[in-house]
Amino acid sequence: MADTSGKKRKPGPASRTNKIPRKKFGYNGNINFIFPNDDGAVLLADKLKLMAVSEVWLNQLPRCEISEPEDITIEDIPYAVFSAMVDFVSYSDNGKPVLDVNEGNFQVFLYAAKKYFIYSVLHEIVKFLQNFIKAENLAEHFEFIERFDMQPIMEHFQAICIRFPLHVIRTLNTSPPHKRILQMILESPLLNCNEYSLFYEIMEMLIRDGKGHPGGGQNGESDCMRRELGRLLYLIRFPTMTIEEFIMCTEAPTPLTDKEAKDILLWLNGQIYSSTIKKFNLKPRFPIAEP
Numbered sequence: 001m002a003d004t005s006g007k008k009r010k011p012g013p014a015s016r017t018n019k020i021p022r023k024k025f026g027y028n029g030n031i032n033f034i035f036p037n038d039d040g041a042v043l044l045a046d047k048l049k050l051m052a053v054s055e056v057w058l059n060q061l062p063r064c065e066i067s068e069p070e071d072i073t074i075e076d077i078p079y080a081v082f083s084a085m086v087d088f089v090s091y092s093d094n095g096k097p098v099l100d101v102n103e104g105n106f107q108v109f110l111y112a113a114k115k116y117f118i119y120s121v122l123h124e125i126v127k128f129l130q131n132f133i134k135a136e137n138l139a140e141h142f143e144f145i146e147r148f149d150m151q152p153i154m155e156h157f158q159a160i161c162i163r164f165p166l167h168v169i170r171t172l173n174t175s176p177p178h179k180r181i182l183q184m185i186l187e188s189p190l191l192n193c194n195e196y197s198l199f200y201e202i203m204e205m206l207i208r209d210g211k212g213h214p215g216g217g218q219n220g221e222s223d224c225m226r227r228e229l230g231r232l233l234y235l236i237r238f239p240t241m242t243i244e245e246f247i248m249c250t251e252a253p254t255p256l257t258d259k260e261a262k263d264i265l266l267w268l269n270g271q272i273y274s275s276t277i278k279k280f281n282l283k284p285r286f287p288i289a290e291p
Helices: 047-053 055-060 079-091 106-116 119-132 138-146 151-163 165-169 176-186 195-208 219-235 243-249 258-270
Strands: 007-009 022-024 031-035 041-045 070-073
Touching: 031 079, 041 047, 041 079, 047 055, 047 079, 055 106, 079 106, 079 119, 106 119, 119 151, 138 151, 138 176, 151 165, 151 176, 165 176, 165 195, 176 195, 176 219, 195 219, 195 243, 243 258
Parallel strands: 022 041, 031 070
Antiparallel strands: 007 070, 031 041
């Protein structure tokens, strides 16, 4: 969304007509927010109340007294969302309005709340997302939410990935945002699955995304898998598998080179250390405790 809000214009007759949607908050309205993308809707608010809940508004809104409300144009936030947010932060002590955050509007609420650093609204969004985001839809919403750097939600993502790693991987593809989710999973010392199951689901993801075909065995497919995984390959803890599990990992197509397969097998069979082995983590992951 283009950040074009905060643009000021002189009051004009078009903003004073009764034919456009308008809402007033409080008795001392002295700031007109105008929404040209919503038929020129107008929101009249008390700037002192807004300045009390947002440092951005504190610095943005004019401080001098004016005889007529000043106009500020908002083009990047819908009128309905901005109005609900102003109602919630300015008058939550009077009548306790409910902020209706849902699947259809949480993104624009999150954008607006982050833009103006309104923590009470962010708190409501966090509560909604902690209930809404599951293993099945984490990948769908990850890229948008990640850009806002919300620690409680990123911790929620991490908890889901630890508890349901295989479910999450089944929703992934090889896009950069999904690879960041896969990295989150592979970097965790706690996972609710064994290492071979983890590898198997990653291979299924690559095949599903056209990066290899089961039973093909062509070098090109193996090379493609290896390129797609990149350094993520070394986050898979092959040296912690059983010999039987690891042998299944070497069936073509596989992202492992022949040398890597041989060196890991030597480690599993006789603890023979090599330059290959030092690239991998030798410690098994801890299973998580069920509640």
